[in-house]
Amino acid sequence: MKVGIPKGLLYWKYGIFAEIFFTELGCEVIVSGDTNSEILNLGIENSVDEACVPIKVFHGHVASIKDQCDLVVIPRIMRLTDREFICPKFCGLPEMIKNSIPNMPDITEEEINAYHEKALYKSMIQIGKKVTKDRRKIQKAFEKAMEAYQTSSCGIHDEKYESKIALLGHPYNVQDPFLNMNVVNKLHHLGVGVMTEEFAPKKEVNEYANQLFKKFFWTFARHCYGAGAYFAENRKVDGIIYLSAFACGIDSVVIELLKDRVGDFPFLVLKMDEQTGQGGFDTRIEAFVDMIERRKECEGNFSSYGEHSYSS
Amino acid sequence: MKVTFPHMGNIHIAAKIFLDDLGVDYVVPPISNNKALEVGTMYSPEEMCLPFKIMIGNYIQAIEQGADTVIIVGSCGPCRFGEYCELQMNLLKKLGHEITFIVLDSPRDVGKKELLERAGLLVKESGKNNYSGILAMLKGVKAIELMDEIEKEAYWLAGYEINKGECKKLLHDCRQKVVSTKDSDQALKILKEYKKKINRVKMDSTKQPLKVSIIGEIYTVIEPFSNQYIQERLMDYGVSSNRMLTPSWWLKDLLGKVVKMNSISLRRASQEYLPLGIGGHARECIGEAVLAAKEGQDGAIQLFPVGCMPEIVSKSILPTISKDKDFPIMTLVLDEMTGQSGYITRIEAFLDLLERRRETSHVLFGN
Ligand code: SF4
Ligand code: SF4
Numbered sequence: 193m194k195v196g197i198p199k200g201l202l203y204w205k206y207g208i209f210a211e212i213f214f215t216e217l218g219c220e221v222i223v224s225g226d227t228n229s230e231i232l233n234l235g236i237e238n239s240v241d242e243a244c245v246p247i248k249v250f251h252g253h254v255a256s257i258k259d260q261c262d263l264v265v266i267p268r269i270m271r272l273t274d275r276e277f278i279c280p281k282f283c284g285l286p287e288m289i290k291n292s293i294p295n296m297p298d299i300t301e302e303e304i305n306a307y308h309e310k311a312l313y314k315s316m317i318q319i320g321k322k323v324t325k326d327r328r329k330i331q332k333a334f335e336k337a338m339e340a341y342q343t344s345s346c347g348i349h350d351e352k353y354e355s356k357i358a359l360l361g362h363p364y365n366v367q368d369p370f371l372n373m374n375v376v377n378k379l380h381h382l383g384v385g386v387m388t389e390e391f392a393p394k395k396e397v398n399e400y401a402n403q404l405f406k407k408f409f410w411t412f413a414r415h416c417y418g419a420g421a422y423f424a425e426n427r428k429v430d431g432i433i434y435l436s437a438f439a440c441g442i443d444s445v446v447i448e449l450l451k452d453r454v455g456d457f458p459f460l461v462l463k464m465d466e467q468t469g470q471g472g473f474d475t476r477i478e479a480f481v482d483m484i485e486r487r488k489e490c491e492g493n494f495s496s497y498g499e500h501s502y503s504s
Numbered sequence: 505m506k507v508t509f510p511h512m513g514n515i516h517i518a519a520k521i522f523l524d525d526l527g528v529d530y531v532v533p534p535i536s537n538n539k540a541l542e543v544g545t546m547y548s549p550e551e552m553c554l555p556f557k558i559m560i561g562n563y564i565q566a567i568e569q570g571a572d573t574v575i576i577v578g579s580c581g582p583c584r585f586g587e588y589c590e591l592q593m594n595l596l597k598k599l600g601h602e603i604t605f606i607v608l609d610s611p612r613d614v615g616k617k618e619l620l621e622r623a624g625l626l627v628k629e630s631g632k633n634n635y636s637g638i639l640a641m642l643k644g645v646k647a648i649e650l651m652d653e654i655e656k657e658a659y660w661l662a663g664y665e666i667n668k669g670e671c672k673k674l675l676h677d678c679r680q681k682v683v684s685t686k687d688s689d690q691a692l693k694i695l696k697e698y699k700k701k702i703n704r705v706k707m708d709s710t711k712q713p714l715k716v717s718i719i720g721e722i723y724t725v726i727e728p729f730s731n732q733y734i735q736e737r738l739m740d741y742g743v744s745s746n747r748m749l750t751p752s753w754w755l756k757d758l759l760g761k762v763v764k765m766n767s768i769s770l771r772r773a774s775q776e777y778l779p780l781g782i783g784g785h786a787r788e789c790i791g792e793a794v795l796a797a798k799e800g801q802d803g804a805i806q807l808f809p810v811g812c813m814p815e816i817v818s819k820s821i822l823p824t825i826s827k828d829k830d831f832p833i834m835t836l837v838l839d840e841m842t843g844q845s846g847y848i849t850r851i852e853a854f855l856d857l858l859e860r861r862r863e864t865s866h867v868l869f870g871n
Contacts, residue, residue, distance in 0.1 A: 239820070240816060240819050240820035242810075242811075242816045242819060242837065243816055243820070277783065279813060280782045280783035280784060280786065281813055281816065281817055283780070283782035283783065283817075284778065284782040284786065284814075284817035284820075284821075287778055287817060287821050288817055288820045288821075290824075291777075291820050291821045291823065291824045292820050303780070404590060405589070405590050405593065406587065406589065406590050406607075408587070439551065439810070439811040440551075440811075441551075441553065441811055441812070441813045442813075443551075444549060444551035444552055444811075445552075445587045445591060447549070448549045448552075448594075449590065449591065449594070452594050452598075
């Protein structure tokens, strides 16, 4: 059986899990190619106009491989953490795909609950049944996939740069270089290192997020907010760049709350949509990096002044 | 303490009765208006959804009249409504207003005790006991149920009325009269009176008006200002319109009752197209579209504010329903710029389409 895995949305976090799972089940796995303008255009043609660009890109990935596959993995990820969700569009992803892309082969529509290994196992048994009746085989595939996922690493943490920027946002926005116009390379080019949400200690992330009046019920909102507040307040980075899809309801809330939280800490929001141009992006990033370095210089001066006055 | 609350359709009628009886000082914000939208938009983050912006406008206009406490109902679910209060508090604070927020969450999420404690703040302020608090609440609920029934009848009967404009006038009179008294019993009496009146409107039952369902995101469906008074416009066109989402439906939903009562048929209807809840009221939207087609209505209009996540999912499903059931559905996406003219043209074009379909089907089936 040929199983297609679209390289969009949370592929960027759990792709390895899906690939190993289906390979172990004896399927031929077809992963769609890297996002490019063709895939984006396919997505624009085959999705509802109002959708955000990551969703459109996902549609594009699906459309690009559907004809070669017997089954396409459209993960309906309901929860990654207990009592939290990701986004309504994740819960309704199979419906969006089925109703927007004509002539779809079979897809996985089962709910995936991953707040607990047991729950995830249950979900994967359901999905595995699409391929084989052999429960033992599914169990083994699950274990292998789990192992591969746990030993894989996700996110970026540059050590060797003097200046550092936290790159926040949903994982697909942070990690798909086509969507974010290669912002990571751009920053490296400017001599700035990058740190992502995954490298903020979990405990702190939750602590900072829990200081809000109301608990988030979106997983990545909690991650981004908590990590952003932690990075800024402990001066782990020199600035924050938030990568957000245009018209993302979740980002719009996180950005506002985080802005309130970090005050005048350098904070840049980059919005992505299907028309975003490289030029505008680059100039804004350059200006932001300039500002950070100037600020650093100033602070450096201040603190050395401070030391002088103390010692004299 | 002087409390206020955001508008959502006729909710203020019930809220007023509740607060009058409780004896708490309050301000009803001016009915949502362009100025409210303007200030709301000015102060809100650009990408927040329209309901957020109008609500901010409501608060600011109420604060101008001395309000210092906001009551809001935060419902939790995978959507933004639940996150509103935090942002709104911060926003008002930045504008220099120290406002207390009393957030009434569904007991499912914060626990009964916490909810009662929060509600207790109000009762304490009034100096009355919990018992009178509950009585006041029940009266408020009764009022909103009556008001919703009157409104439902009026929107539907407008297609059949003999004296054009009578239903609309009754509806307006009723809304006006019921808020003019501070006596809750009097208010309930007025509502009951109008309920009788609306059922006595002279009708021509041989008429066959167009019938349209209004579906979509709950706030924009219920708050007429946000949808440019779409149902009242339909009344003017002599079209019967129908919507399931109302404040009383919403209240029941919050209290978790609907699940067992009136949404079973809806769930069944949505099953084929959206078998699970994804947040917001997407599932209701899908179920209503299917039911409307089944009930033989002529079409449905989906409303939602720009960027509304759950309704974008619904919108991707609706074309399939439309095709399967041969049932026209139009989507109107609302934002602060919803210019009157283009919007109205689209509604009119849709009604034309429905008319034409009827004519051709008459020819086809010879009746
Ligand atoms: S979280 Fe935001 S970017 Fe991601 S799918 Fe939902 S709306 Fe789109
Ligand atoms: S359902 Fe739509 S309008 Fe309501 S809070 Fe969510 S995104 Fe905003």
